[in-house]
Structures are given as structure tokens and as C-alpha cells.
Amino acid sequence: xxxxxxxxxxxxxxxxxVEPVSxxxxxxxxxxxxxxxxxxIAQPDAEGQRVxxxxxxxxxxxxxxxxxxxxxxxxxxxxxxxxxxxxxxHTWQAGRCDGPLTLVYRVYAWDLxxxxxxxxxxxxxxxxxxxxxxxLGQEDRPxxxxxxxxxxEEYAGWRVATTLPEAGARRHGFxxxxxxxxxxxxxxxxxxxxxTLDAFEAGGARHEIAITGRHDADTARLCRDLARICAQxxxxxxxxxxxxxxxxxxxxxxxxxxxxxxxxxxxSTALICSRNDLPWRGQREVSEAYxxxxxxxxxxxxxxxxxxxxxxAAFARHDLQQENYTRxxxxxxxxxxxxxxxILVRSGLIGRDAYLDLLAKVITGVMRGPGRRAQSVAxxxxxxxxxxxxxxxxxxxxxxxxxxxxxxxxxxxxxTIRSRTGxxxxxxxxxxxxxxxxxxxxxxxxxxxxxxxxxxxxxEAVGLRLDAQIRNWAYGTAELPLAPLLKTVGVExxxxxxxxxxxxxxxxxxxxxxxxxxATAYSGQAAQRAGLSAGDTLVxxxxxxxxERALKALLARRKPGDRLRVHAFRRDELFECELELDAPxxxxxxxxxxxxxxxxxxRLLGGWLGGGRSGPAG
Ligand code: ZN
Numbered sequence: 001x002x003x004x005x006x007x008x009x010x011x012x013x014x015x016x017x018v019e020p021v022s023x024x025x026x027x028x029x030x031x032x033x034x035x036x037x038x039x040x041i042a043q044p045d046a047e048g049q050r051v052x053x054x055x056x057x058x059x060x061x062x063x064x065x066x067x068x069x070x071x072x073x074x075x076x077x078x079x080x081x082x083x084x085x086x087x088x089x090h091t092w093q094a095g096r097c098d099g100p101l102t103l104v105y106r107v108y109a110w111d112l113x114x115x116x117x118x119x120x121x122x123x124x125x126x127x128x129x130x131x132x133x134x135x136l137g138q139e140d141r142p143x144x145x146x147x148x149x150x151x152x153e154e155y156a157g158w159r160v161a162t163t164l165p166e167a168g169a170r171r172h173g174f175x176x177x178x179x180x181x182x183x184x185x186x187x188x189x190x191x192x193x194x195x196t197l198d199a200f201e202a203g204g205a206r207h208e209i210a211i212t213g214r215h216d217a218d219t220a221r222l223c224r225d226l227a228r229i230c231a232q233x234x235x236x237x238x239x240x241x242x243x244x245x246x247x248x249x250x251x252x253x254x255x256x257x258x259x260x261x262x263x264x265x266x267x268s269t270a271l272i273c274s275r276n277d278l279p280w281r282g283q284r285e286v287s288e289a290y291x292x293x294x295x296x297x298x299x300x301x302x303x304x305x306x307x308x309x310x311x312x313a314a315f316a317r318h319d320l321q322q323e324n325y326t327r328x329x330x331x332x333x334x335x336x337x338x339x340x341x342x343i344l345v346r347s348g349l350i351g352r353d354a355y356l357d358l359l360a361k362v363i364t365g366v367m368r369g370p371g372r373r374a375q376s377v378a379x380x381x382x383x384x385x386x387x388x389x390x391x392x393x394x395x396x397x398x399x400x401x402x403x404x405x406x407x408x409x410x411x412x413x414x415x416t417i418r419s420r421t422g423x424x425x426x427x428x429x430x431x432x433x434x435x436x437x438x439x440x441x442x443x444x445x446x447x448x449x450x451x452x453x454x455x456x457x458x459x460e461a462v463g464l465r466l467d468a469q470i471r472n473w474a475y476g477t478a479e480l481p482l483a484p485l486l487k488t489v490g491v492e493x494x495x496x497x498x499x500x501x502x503x504x505x506x507x508x509x510x511x512x513x514x515x516x517x518x519a520t521a522y523s524g525q526a527a528q529r530a531g532l533s534a535g536d537t538l539v540x541x542x543x544x545x546x547x548e549r550a551l552k553a554l555l556a557r558r559k560p561g562d563r564l565r566v567h568a569f570r571r572d573e574l575f576e577c578e579l580e581l582d583a584p585x586x587x588x589x590x591x592x593x594x595x596x597x598x599x600x601x602x603r604l605l606g607g608w609l610g611g612g613r614s615g616p617a618g
Contacts, residue, residue, distance in 0.1 A: 054320035062389035073105035123193030128186030161210035203234030203244030213255035217278035264303030299340035309439035313448035329381035334406015363589035393534035419488035490597025498588030530579035
């Protein structure tokens with residue numbers, strides 16, 4: 001349970017002479033995408049108060065330098081202007097002042113993502129990290145925020161959606177909100193506009209879903225399905241009470257034409273999705289698109305436990321001005337990616353076959369990337385700031401995904417534990433031990449999982465030493481023994497060539513201006529051996545001009561070992577090379593339930609996908 005629930009309502013607490021830090025935010029010019037923020041520091045450092053805007057937002061491990069969107073800033077005290085000196089790219093220092101210090105600044109908000117801020121005449125959205133300057137030395141003080149509507153008749157119907165505790169504002173109204181400290185202030189995104197709103201109960205808490213953007217979603221259906229997911233998560237971590245660790249939770253959904261993404265917060269999540277991913281009235285089945293949305297919502301909701309409360313020790317207290325390094329994102333993102341879809345089948349929203357199809361896609365994605373041999377998921381986590389979050393043409397060769405491969409490490413550990421303990425223990429036990437040890441009391445203790453601690457914790461939770469497996473699978477690049485492990489639960493894994501055609505160029509292609517371009521030349525494969533590189537444009541093969549369709553038709557008539565004469569441009573220089581075609585690698589996974597798997601495997605399968613002895617999914 002986070003701090004605010006224990007605090008009396010009606011304003012931030014004034015601790016013994018400690019004045020709260022006070023913010024006022026106004027969408028001052030929606031057409032220019034400008035928020036104006038007034039920050040009042042009641043007791044500034046008289047010698048020169050420093051303020052700074054974060055360089056990154058927790059949950060998205062990349063330096064984003066939000067201060068670059070501050071377009072104007074000024075300071076006053078006791079009715080006089082105070083000089084502001086910029087110390088570095090995101091820090092300002094005010095001159096000497098005697099009384100309260102007030103800063104007024106404007107932030108340009110035109111990033112339609114879950115990570116920053118966005119404002120136009122249809123809605124406003126912001127994360128605190130984009131708009132609220134941190135008052136250095138006063139981060140632990142309570143904060144008050146006055147959220148105001150834009151001025152003008154056309155904004156009359158706007159409301160506010162956030163889980164910031166109200167301090168005078170009516171629920172969903174403009175007005176005064178509060179937070180226990182700066183960390184809490186920036187962990188509650190705020191949406192304003194004419195969103196649709198619906199609510200449901202799960203895990204003993206009120207859950208709301210606010211959808212912005214044009215859509216025709218069946219919100220009652222959404223609430224029913226999300227309630228099952230949320231209840232299943234709560235049950236996993238608190239099997240006795242089945243309670244979620246919060247009183248209120250909010251799904252903030254931005255529905256757009258094309259989009260996908262989510263960011264977790266302590267009692268809410270911001271999601272962006274295609275409006276076609278949301279279920280329409282009358283839709284009966286869980287379509288692939290809707291499954292994508294449910295998987296995203298499930299992922300972010302799982303983070304309520306795993307990363308917002310159970311945290312790597314390195315994130316227990318974030319330094320928002322610079323990179324924070326951990327090798328554990330394969331646990332915090334990988335395990336979350338494992339459980340997001342698993343919860344869909346355990347809650348009965350999708351069947352076992354649909355779940356195995358999802359899993360097969362993840363395995364295929366990991367197997368197609370040569371990067372899994374170049375980098376471990378622990379290294380990928382550590383270097384997330386410069387590699388995973390900043391992909392380039394060589395990323396498939398050089399980077400392993402701590403999400404996708406991390407989820408397969410979770411699968412491999414889970415199946416190992418289940419099969420060695422006859423189904424009496426599982427990865428769920430490790431999640432619960434991390435929860436009781438670190439998560440449940442996180443906001444009062446601020447302790448997290450140590451970098452080297454997981455093997456011992458796992459042993460304590462399940463009674464098995466799996467150090468070698470963790471070393472090889474997470475800290476090394478060994479292939480995961482998925483086929484024999486899946487066999488223990490009666491699932492057969494086979495690899496084939498899928499729809500890759502009879503031959504492989506060993507490259508990922510892209511079409512630009514109707515021309516075929518090499519997007520990535522895979523390490524050691526045909527295109528790279530022939531001397532082709534990312535960015536090269538293929539103009540002719542065996543003397544014939546090619547576009548995407550012509551190339552596909554030509555390759556369909558070739559076999560592995562055949563040679564192609566390729567004409568290509570690198571920049572504006574034409575060159576010729578000879579390319580020897582490879583057989584497509586057998587990377588495409590197929591999973592199916594084995595017929596007559598035996599009593600033991602059947603029982604283990606029920607425990608895995610059903611979450612208990614009964615195993616309701618089907
Ligand atoms: Zn995540």
C-alpha cells in the first residue's frame with residue numbers, strides 16, 4: 001500500500017514547519033501544445049535554490065532529456081524577478097531570495113506516447129517527469145498540484161483521470177491533488193479531456209478504465225475481461241486474501257489508428273493501442289487484435305507487483321538525472337512478459353491452443369534473431385540505455401531481448417521447477433517470496449532485490465539449486481532446452497521453416513520508394529557474405545529489375561546453393577556482387593499438445609496453464 005492511503009484527505013500534510021511544494025498546471029495554449037506550470041517553493045534554499053527536470057522516466061530505460069521541451073522559464077520572489085542560471089542541460093539555479101520562490105515555465109507537449117506529454121484541443125496528457133521540476137533537497141516534501149482546465153467554452157466538458165489523491169478536487173474534476181513526495185507525484189500520469197469512463201471491482205479494489213480518442217469499444221465487455229485478469233494477478237501474489245496492493249487502479253487508454261505501448265505506474269498504467277484492438281459491441285470471441293490489447297493490459301498490471309513494488313535494489317531509489325544500471329531486467333521485464341499471456345489462459349480468457357500459439361510466436365521471434373548468441377539477457381538489461389532502447393540496423397545481430405528471451409528463461413525455469421518437484425513448486429512460489437520479502441512493504445522500506453540475490457531466493461522458494469541454469473540461460477548465451485522441458489508437460493515443440501520460402505537471402509528487407517532495401521544483413525548469412533549491407537538498394541537480380549514482388553517470385557524458383565548476380569546501389573554508387581543462397585534456417589516454432597501425454601504430464605500441464613489442480617482453461 002502506498003503512502004497516501006494512510007494520510008488524511010483534504011490537503012498535503014504540513015509536517016512541523018515543512019511547507020509542501022506547490023505546483024499549478026494549466027493547458028495554457030492547446031493549439032500550440034503548451035502547458036504552463038507555476039512552481040511555488042515556500043522555503044527555498046536562500047543561497048540559490050536548484051531545480052531540475054528528469055532525464056528519463058522510470059519504466060522506459062533511455063535518456064530522453066525532458067528539459068529540451070521547456071520553452072520558457074522565469075522566477076520571482078517577493079514581487080521581484082530572480083535571476084535563473086542554467087547549470088547543465090536539465091538544472092537551473094535561482095539567485096538569492098528571502099521569501100518564497102515562484103517559477104513559471106512552459107513545456108511543449110507534442111509527443112503522442114505513454115512516456116512524455118501531449119496536448120491539443122482534443123485532450124491533454126502528461127507524465128510528471130515531463131512537466132514537474134524537481135526541487136533539489138526537497139524531494140521528500142509533500143506536493144500539492146492544482147490542475148486547471150484550458151480556458152474557453154469548447155473545453156467545458158473536459159474531465160480529469162488520474163490516481164493522484166484528491167486534495168479538494170472532486171473525483172475526475174479539475175482542482176487540487178496531492179502526493180506524499182516527488183517520487184509519488186511523478187508516478188501518476190494525468191489525462192484530461194472527454195474520455196469515456198467505466199469501472200469494475202477486482203482484488204478488493206476499484207478499477208477504472210478511461211479511453212481517450214475515437215473508438216466504439218464495448219467498455220462493459222472490457223471491464224468484465226479485465227476484471228478476470230486483475231483478479232488472477234492478485235490471486236497469484238496473495239493466494240489467501242486475493243487482494244491487490246492498492247485501493248484504486250486506473251487504465252488510461254489512448255485509442256489511435258496505429259499504435260502500441262504501455263508504461264506501468266504504482267496504481268495506474270498509460271496504454272496506447274489501435275482502436276481496432278478494442279472489442280466492439282457484439283464481438284463474441286477474443287480476436288487476435290483484442291488478445292494483443294489484453295496481453296498489454298495484463299503486462300502493465302503485473303508490473304504493479306513486479307517492478308513497481310518488487311524492484312531491483314538499483315531502482316529502489318531512482319536517480320532521475322542519469323542512467324540507473326541493473327542486470328535484472330530479464331526478471332522484471334522478462335518474467336512480466338512470461339506472466340502477461342500466461343494469466344490470459346489461467347483466467348480462461350483464451351484457450352490452451354491459443355496460448356501455445358502465442359508462445360510459439362515468441363520462440364520464433366527469439367530464434368530468428370542472431371543477437372541471442374551475441375548478448376546475454378543480463379547484459380542486454382545492463383546496456384538497455386544504449387542498445388535495446390536505441391535499436392539500429394545491427395540490433396538483430398547484436399542485441400538479445402530481455403523481454404522475449406527473458407520470458408523464455410522464465411518458462412524454462414518454471415518448467416524445470418514443476419517437473420523436478422512433481423508440480424508441488426513453481427516460479428509462482430519465487431514471485432510470492434519476492435513479493436512478501438520486498439514488494440509488500442516497498443513504499444515504507446525502499447529495499448529491492450540485490451543483483452546477485454536471485455539464485456538464493458529461488459532456492460529458498462522452491463528448494464532447488466538452479467544456479468547453473470541461471471548462469472547459462474540468463475548470464476550466458478546457451479540455447480534454452482525448451483523442447484525437453486515442454487515435453488514434461490505434454491507439449492511438443494518442433495522447428496520448421498514456416499513461410500520463409502525455399503531459400504534465404506539472410507537479410508531483413510524493407511521497401512522504400514518502391515525499391516527493395518537491405519534493412520539488416522544477418523551475421524554470417526548470404527547477403528553479408530556477398531558484401532551487401534544495411535541501406536543498400538537492390539536494383540537487379542540476374543539482369544532483371546526487381547521490386548519486392550518480382551524478387552519474391554524469382555526466389556520462389558531457386559534452391560539453396562544457387563548463385564544470384566546482384567546489382568545494387570550503396571549511396572549513389574552502383575556495384576555488382578554474387579550471392580549464394582542459403583536454406584532458410586529452421587527457426588519457426590510450432591507447439592502442440594501431445595496426444596495421450598500420460599497422467600504426470602497431464603497433471604503438470606493443469607498446474608502450469610490452469611494455475612492450480614483444477615485447470616479451468618480449455
Ligand atoms: Zn514491461
